Amino acid sequence: MIPVQGYAGRKVAVLGLGRSGLATARALKAGGAEPLLWDDSPEARAKAEAEGFACTDLMKQGAFDGVACLITSPGIPHLYPQPNKVIARALDLGVPVDNDIGLFFQSLGAADWAKFDTAPRVICVTGSNGKSTTTALIHHILQVAGRPTQMAGNIGRGVLDIDPPQDGEVIVLELSSYQTDLARALTPDVAVFTNLSPDHLDRHNGMGGYFAAKRRLFAEGGPDRCIVGVDETEGRFLANQMAQGPEDDRVIRVSSGTKLEGFGWSVFARKGFLAEWRRGKQMASIDLREISGLPGAHNHQNACAAYAACRALGLAPKLIEQALQSFGGLPHRSQLVGERNGVRFVNDSKATNVDSAAKALQAFPKIRWIAGGMGKDGGITALEPFLGSVVKAYLIGHSARDFALQIGSTPHEICETMARAVARAAEEAEPGDVVLLAPAAASFDQYPNFEKRGEDFTAQVQALLS
Structure with missing residues (x-):
């Protein structure tokens, strides 16, 4: 500890x-x-x-x-x-x-660090969606590279429960807005901002307070290097505030879908390819399309953020590419749990809000969509532009009937329970379909957390395939 x-x-x-x-x-x-x-x-x-x-x-x-x-x-x-x-x-x-994050940063440095050849470093990842995958991916890349590393925070162990870091070790922390909002000390070496979409608004009194909580990691943390997703206005604003100008390579801008060439350092994904640009020159390119642990544009954004963080530590592009290929993904986040007769079953139980569900719905061409639970403010009407890939929706939980009214002409069935939804989707699925759990809702009506909901989906699928 x-x-x-x-x-x-x-x-x-x-x-x-x-x-x-x-x-x-x-x-x-x-x-x-x-x-x-x-x-x-x-x-x-x-x-x-x-x-x-x-x-x-x-x-x-x-x-x-x-x-x-x-x-x-x-x-x-x-x-x-x-x-x-x-x-x-x-x-x-x-x-x-x-909170424990403040105590961690207050207490991390130790006298024996003076003996180290390379001081330990801390990478902190925050944002609305993708921060768990990005954190785990950075940790995985470091492991493949042979760097001593530990992962903690909002994923894995509590921050004060980790072992004292070794010479040259990299600690990778996932931090939620609840954690960054209150911590009295925040001093990461590298800070990552993935993206921003409405979530936890009651805890922050709206989007302004929510963004301000995330921004503290950068504005008050003073990291040596900032990796900032710029696909939303808030990210562009944050990158602008942290950089002295577009050529300032202490800020690495990241995007999924937008070509970023006019900056000192940028990493972006377009049409399934990751590209790194620095000072007007392309430094590396990686084909992400066949990496099974990172399906869809949202995971390509995660890959860009993790790549940028590891490049900021000096890792070589080819080594990072090798590690991306072996990344298996995280449970409940675009997790492939089974396949039968050309039909894949994917568990994205972590898609608890509209934005994360939208990203999941864009990752596959033909979807049998299992959705529902405890709906959030505003419902799912904002998902209408992303329903073109949905062959049929199978709705569960407290908000099933509300969701049915909000998805327009999309074919749907009220299933109530996970067991019935999985059974009906599997019965009707055709080769090439993906049975996707992306609830767009909290789990608390039927499950204690999103993990238990994902475990139920996985158990139902495995029983079906056995």
């Missing part, structure tokens, strides 16, 4: 005892702090107490006496739609509020 620095002998309150909360408590203890833990769940408190931690109701009178800082888990609102009552109490008392 990374022992937390700066709080030895002091009390630090920890709110929320999930994966990141318990990892934070252990790292605080390792750094000599006295963690005071709280979670509304008796089960979570019992688990913490079984590890020897003290649980203290932080709303009790005097609970914050002598407390140096409150560390909160990312899922707990700290500002909008309104602060959690414990956080509100800390704000009233002037107790600093931070």
